[in-house]
Ligand SMILES: Cc1cc2nc3c(=O)[nH]c(=O)nc-3n(C[C@H](O)[C@H](O)[C@H](O)COP(=O)(O)OP(=O)(O)OC[C@H]3O[C@@H](n4cnc5c(N)ncnc54)[C@H](O)[C@@H]3O)c2cc1C
Ligand code: FES
């Protein structure tokens with residue numbers, strides 16, 4: 001049996017018809033054609049598929065699309081401003097060379113934003129521990145950690161101003 | 163993953179009715195254990211009853227020394243709850259050490275204890291903190307809840323509604339993390355209630371267990387020294403490619419000593 005699902009993705013109302021077993025990441029990539037969200041492991045380990053559901057980081061390979069029906073989802077495509085200005089976390093990844101091949105990057109950035117939202121003053125050890133569920137096989141993490149440490153207070157300052 | 167029928171009821175009564183009508187039903191909580199095992203086709207339910215919309219199963223209530231955690235409360239919410247941090251910090255720390263932030267945003271206490279993974283953290287809290295598991299049918303004392311490897315006292319279709327903990331004077335959860343998975347190679351919950359001490363061990367055996375010799379020694383003298391000479395028989399402990407039963411037996415004592423030292 002197929003289910004008609006509706007959710008808000010990157011600020012837009014979307015709908016679709018899915019089998020119950022369709023994963024959220026499949027719905028995002030194959031139905032909505034938002035291919036920024038990646039699948040690295042499909043076993044809840046690597047974090048390439050991290051998106052925000054109702055504002056919180058979740059692994060979209062381990063959630064059913066039907067579970068996300070009625071919820072609000074943000075993917076990597078939803079971070080930059082409409083005019084293309086990068087989100088402070090994206091800008092910091094660029095600035096600090098927080099990526100090489102880029103495969104893990106969408107998940108890293110989405111997790112980085114989640115960490116910054118929860119703990120704007122996190123220190124390096126905390127950021128490293130918070131990244132436990134996101135695996136990068138290229139960078140050695142140094143640039144990723146620096147980017148998050150740089151962007152987190154900037155995001156907090158921007159929020160305070162708004 | 164094999165296909166299934168999907169239901170998302172808004173109260174526990176409806177969930178229970180759906181379960182009794184279905185051929186091979188499974189409750190779905192955070193999905194952090196169930197969905198991976200469905201992908202591997204280790205389980206192939208005919209019907210998934212998603213508890214995600216049952217708001218009555220979510221939330222934390224702290225009254226005096228009693229800490230009630232609703233079954234559908236995620237690990238991140240337990241870890242961040244100010245009242246839990248104040249009254250029962252060991253529980254908040256335990257929840258904060260489960261998996262990673264994305265897992266903690268979805269995984270729930272009800273799912274964790276119903277699953278009864280031998281390497282899961284929460285079972286040591288349920289048993290060590292003398293909790294009562296509440297279901298839609300009854301109240302189950304901690305010492306009767308965990309029966310064996312991935313096995314609990316729950317009847318088919320019985321729904322955990324919440325867990326009621328008794329906050330001790332002090333408690334500490336010490337976990338030897340598996341370096342890859344983050345699960346407990348060995349996890350020890352030490353809890354001191356007046357002159358009465360409980361010690362519950364997860365990760366080491368097929369199911370959580372108490373260590374009466376340690377409880378007796380620590381009740382008489384709450385110091386790491388009191389544990390000198392106590393050994394854990396390794397006959398019933400788990401062996402895998404990473405850690406032998408002998409290693410785990412030793413780690414139980416090491417973790418217990420570190421836990422006691424941290425709060426003595
Ligand atoms: C990468 C990763 C790392 C992890 N690391 C750890 C760790 O370090 N420590 C740890 O303890 N755990 C760890 N886990 C497991 C995690 O805590 C799971 O969330 C938990 O074991 C299962 O909870 P869930 O809510 O996701 O349940 P689900 O996966 O939804 O369900 C699990 C089982 O419980 C049943 N069930 C669920 N809710 C109820 C209920 N209310 N009543 C009756 N039955 C119910 C389901 O039918 C199913 O059989 C990890 C998981 C992952 C993916
Ligand atoms: S693809 Fe989801 S965690 Fe790796």
Ligand code: FES
Nearest residue numbers: 100101136137138
């Ligand atoms: S940049 Fe290549 S996996 Fe992280």
